[in-house]
Amino acid sequence: MRIAEHWINGAVLIGIAALPLWALFIDEPFTITLVTRAVILALAAVGLNIVLGFGGLVSFGHAVFFGLGGYAMGILAYHAQTYTVLDLGFFTTEGTKSMPIIWLVAMGISAIAAFFIGLLCLRTSGVYFIMITLAFGQMFYYFAISWAQYGGEDGLSIYVRNGFPGLNTLVPIQFFGICFALLCLVLILKARLQRAPFGLALNALRQSEARVATMGLNPMRIKLLAFVLSGAITGLAGALFADLNRFVSPAMFSWQFSGELIVLIIIGGVGRLMGPVIGACVFVALEHFLGGLTDFWHVYLGLILLGIVLFGRGGLLGLLTGKEGAHV
Amino acid sequence: MSDAAPILETRHLSKSFGALKATDDVSITLQPGEIHAIIGPNGAGKSTLIQQICGALRPDTGNVVLDGRDISGLSTQARARAGLGRTFQVSQLCMEDSVLENALLGAVGAQGAAWRFWRRALETAELRATAEAALARVGLSDEAATRCANLSHGARRQLEVAMALTLRPRAFIMDEPMAGMGAAGSKRLTGLLDGLRQEAPILLVEHDMDAVFALADRISVLVYGKIIATGSAQEIRSSRAVREAYLGDAE
The missing domain is CATH 3.40.50.300 (P-loop containing nucleotide triphosphate hydrolases)
Known part of the structure; x- marks a missing residue:
């Protein structure tokens, strides 16, 4: 069975857009929330896929950026809802309930964190890179747990979803629309990026670092920029995720979440534009349907993952398109 | 001399x-x-x-x-x-990519063009011109679309030389x-x-x-x-x- 990849990609996006509309029609708001969740996880994984799929860097610490995005939203909204002042020493603010501002802050903070984490981690490679990114994840996780001012272990609840000009974000389909639009926007940017000279260099870097340096290109700078872009996108997803649940907790920083993101990408197809999106949809569907049947649904997820790793290295997209390599 | x-x-x-x-x-x-x-x-x-x-x-x-x-x-x-235009003893090529994409990488390096994020490298005329000229010079023009992994050993050695050529080395x-x-x-x-x-x-x-x-x-x-x-x-x-x-x- 071989289907051209762009047909699958188009069908998946149309499916993701159609399902909530159908749910709206039959009045099943929970389904809309479920699809929104898949879209947000997809966005986070698309971010990770920039470094994992194209750069070949297995970051086991992307929960850091997801959590930072979440906490950026949580902290800004918390101050806004309690009418308290956030004093950063050089800057004071009363917080905000405006999504666009929160997104910018979430992406900015994630990008800055990715810059400094990348500066350290990207000097290593292979297992060491995996371990050092994991270590950063754990640092942020335990920091969040002990950060009593913002709920510590219990996390922070935000009572009313943040606002977007002209929309009522509390209506599930409208919030879904926002998330879906952002996902599409990021996918378009990503599709351009991977064919542009920068994407060419990043792609080459995965295959031979010596080659890239010999062509006069600075491997470290390319990897660092990819890591920063990747972190910013995952951070944006974190802010949306927090808004979806109206809740942030240290769990967003957990290594399990970093692992889940990697699993999503492997299920869908490493290094493929839509791999993370398909992976996220499958993951959320399994979580919902299998999770409803048995508490042990992770066992089945594990079996599926095993099957894909053993028999279909290109993920589901690889199986459908009949191409194992992502860049063939 | x-x-x-x-x-x-x-x-x-x-x-x-x-x-x-x-x-x-x-x-x-x-x-x-x-x-x-x-x-x-x-x-x-x-x-x-x-x-x-x-x-x-x-x-x-x-x-x-x-x-x-x-x-x-x-x-x-x-x-x-x-x-310095270097070629390697063991070919260092991007095996998953086409011959032209490999040569383009050289052009990207030569023109310091890595910080471009929007326009397709394949559709950027000045990058393509450099890459194609280098491929022509080593006689690989006909293989431009071939995936590098499918190239013969000899052609890989030629591509190595072409990539060094894209840099216009001293x-x-x-x-x-x-x-x-x-x-x-x-x-x-x-x-x-x-x-x-x-x-x-x-x-x-x-x-x-x-x-x-x-x-x-x-x-x-x-x-x-x-x-x-x-x-x-x-x-x-x-x-x-x-x-x-x-x-x-x-x-």
Whole structure:
């Protein structure tokens, strides 16, 4: 069975857009929330896929950026809802309930964190890179747990979803629309990026670092920029995720979440534009349907993952398109 | 040719790994328009020398000078930008990508274009022109769309040369370009390198003696990290020291 990849990609996006509309029609708001969740996880994984799929860097610490995005939203909204002042020493603010501002802050903070984490981690490679990114994840996780001012272990609840000009974000389909639009926007940017000279260099870097340096290109700078872009996108997803649940907790920083993101990408197809999106949809569907049947649904997820790793290295997209390599 | 200022020069390069002297006071020059071959038995330190010239290894002492400028402190990528076009002994290519995409990578590097994020590299005229010119030069135009992993060994060696060409280097550094080539392929590549010296001089490390004697204007013999002789093919053939150390005493 071989289907051209762009047909699958188009069908998946149309499916993701159609399902909530159908749910709206039959009045099943929970389904809309479920699809929104898949879209947000997809966005986070698309971010990770920039470094994992194209750069070949297995970051086991992307929960850091997801959590930072979440906490950026949580902290800004918390101050806004309690009418308290956030004093950063050089800057004071009363917080905000405006999504666009929160997104910018979430992406900015994630990008800055990715810059400094990348500066350290990207000097290593292979297992060491995996371990050092994991270590950063754990640092942020335990920091969040002990950060009593913002709920510590219990996390922070935000009572009313943040606002977007002209929309009522509390209506599930409208919030879904926002998330879906952002996902599409990021996918378009990503599709351009991977064919542009920068994407060419990043792609080459995965295959031979010596080659890239010999062509006069600075491997470290390319990897660092990819890591920063990747972190910013995952951070944006974190802010949306927090808004979806109206809740942030240290769990967003957990290594399990970093692992889940990697699993999503492997299920869908490493290094493929839509791999993370398909992976996220499958993951959320399994979580919902299998999770409803048995508490042990992770066992089945594990079996599926095993099957894909053993028999279909290109993920589901690889199986459908009949191409194992992502860049063939 | 010896009077002109050298394009590339090593000055008293030395490098030790523990007690092993891999490079021992090596001073060589590469003059405009020449092919200077470095030969020597296995383990003589040829690869170590190349790595020091190209920036992968730091010498313990000594300098590498390109166009009169000391580049010893520069990184690999900075040396590439300064004008070193290197080919690898074991092909370092992006196997998953097409031949044209590989050549484009060189063009991206040559034009410092890595910080472009929107326009397709394949549709950027100036990048394509550089890449396609280099492919044409080595005779790979017909293979432009071929995936690199499906290329023959010989064609991969040609692509290595094409990628170095995209940089418009001041000097080529070629690490055993003939390695693994059959007689016919070797002959074709020899013809290609022969013409390349007009573009930039070539520092050629090579095991294939037919190629070396056919191409080299000068030959230096490296044994145990030391240059024991430098001269024309004729001088090297007749040098007693070289015979004893390297070619094996024929008598």
